[in-house]
Amino acid sequence: MITLKNLRIGYQQTVADNLNVTFPTQKITALLGANGCGKTTLLKTMLGLIKPLHGEILIKNTPHFNWTAAQLARTIGYVPQAQQGVFSFTVRDVVLMGRTAYLAWYATPNQQDKQIAQQSLEQLGVAHLADKSYMTLSGGERQLVLIARALAQRPQCLIMDEPTSNLDFGNQIRVLEHIQQLRQQGLTVMFTTHQPEQAFRYADHLLLMYQGEIIKQGSPKDVMDLASLAQIYGLSPQILAKNLHLLKDE
């Protein structure tokens, strides 16, 4: 559904180059890489928020630049990091914002938009929060509401920037289980994480980013080994093994 071809991303300076990736449809892709390696820059470029420096992004085989912002929003939902969303609105209104891509500039949400927002809240199990102020929610509740807002866009693909950061252990697992359910319902999902074990357990496809390149991609079992993780995080394989139970037996 989304393909990167010889993509170069960055600002005045290149952050990453030669990115050639096909995100498998109706699967979960996880992106792992150290702080500052370019994960958020890549997500923002795929969302059309930053222009590629070179190369192409194809969405359903059509170059990215041929899509209007509204068309992109109806196809790709974005879930930013929860602490970045500062909304003095009710949860219901935050989720209704997901319908913006379907409204003419002069229109207000209609009954159908409200129904879809309600369904999205129910799908994530947070309908009971609908009348609360978003600002009063816990980190875990905010994350679920932001996912509900993205689902209200009725996208085919969800791009999530560290969806489990700042969540307690239980909420991390709840969010990951929801992501897996969304995949089962037919969504294509991509998420970034700083936790290799999450990527290993929940992703179907894994990308490892290091020093401006995707150094490995494939199934987590094939891609994730101590040497590669040690490389991307700048650790010795021995120290990594001490901390990663998952790969200890390698």
Ligand SMILES: Nc1ncnc2c1ncn2[C@@H]1O[C@H](COP(=O)(O)OP(=O)(O)OP(=O)(O)O)[C@@H](O)[C@H]1O
């Ligand atoms: N608006 C910007 N203008 C110029 N450089 C930027 C901008 N935003 C980020 N950068 C730089 O681009 C590089 C990649 O940043 P990015 O936020 O994509 O990394 P990341 O992998 O998402 O990091 P983290 O894991 O810490 O969130 C960093 O060196 C950063 O300083």
